[in-house]
Amino acid sequence: MPTEVAPGITRLGNEIVNFYLVEDGDGVTLVDAGLPAFRSQVDEVLAGRRVDAVILTHGHTDHVGVAEGLRRDGAKVWIHAADAAMARDGIEQKTEGNLGGYLRYRATWKLLGMAVRSGGVRRPKIAEVTEFGDGEVLDVPGHPLVVHTPGHSNGHVVFQFADRGVLMAGDALCTWNPLTGRPGPQLMPRAFASSMSEAQASLSRLERIDAGIVLPGHGDPWTDGVATLVARSREASLS
Numbered sequence: 001m002p003t004e005v006a007p008g009i010t011r012l013g014n015e016i017v018n019f020y021l022v023e024d025g026d027g028v029t030l031v032d033a034g035l036p037a038f039r040s041q042v043d044e045v046l047a048g049r050r051v052d053a054v055i056l057t058h059g060h061t062d063h064v065g066v067a068e069g070l071r072r073d074g075a076k077v078w079i080h081a082a083d084a085a086m087a088r089d090g091i092e093q094k095t096e097g098n099l100g101g102y103l104r105y106r107a108t109w110k111l112l113g114m115a116v117r118s119g120g121v122r123r124p125k126i127a128e129v130t131e132f133g134d135g136e137v138l139d140v141p142g143h144p145l146v147v148h149t150p151g152h153s154n155g156h157v158v159f160q161f162a163d164r165g166v167l168m169a170g171d172a173l174c175t176w177n178p179l180t181g182r183p184g185p186q187l188m189p190r191a192f193a194s195s196m197s198e199a200q201a202s203l204s205r206l207e208r209i210d211a212g213i214v215l216p217g218h219g220d221p222w223t224d225g226v227a228t229l230v231a232r233s234r235e236a237s238l239s
């Protein structure tokens, strides 16, 4: 169910994966792109308007689903240079772990079932992407600042919407673990990560960003500020 989670920002997706629609005057930016089956949700919220830009925190399958369809409808799709080959050509990055060790968790089975039902098993390739780098302010509605936070993937970034006090965290951390079902602030599980040590190091980059509201790729919004969220994530054990 689409919900407004900050001024002009709507949470989309389901109980397992989030993406967000940002309105700025007449302009619309989508932050991440969920799974292919979520397209009808986007259209409902848009009510006839167009998406100008789709900006991706990273190239994983559960974050790019509706991007190619929106691109064909005229949106420009943006991603960090280090994840561009994954999004455009389907070239996977090595991960530190695999799903095998998580099959004892009910949440893992739910995630796999959802992926099957929502078109998330085969990666939908994006025919054309525009690359960005660390520190850029993107010329898209909302004008977010890009902060490179590698670890979950090589080209993972977070987006700061400074004038709204909002940080889009992607999978740099989460407030609910989509594989173990454990609630609360924590790093995303090893099964999906390019490098857990880099993901841990990236928390220091996150920590320097000033934002009251943090919107993650998995789990509920965090409204107690970046510093507390990062501190709590550091205390949580890795999964």
Ligand SMILES: [Zn+2]
Pocket: 060, 062, 063, 171, 217, 218
């Ligand atoms: Zn994810």
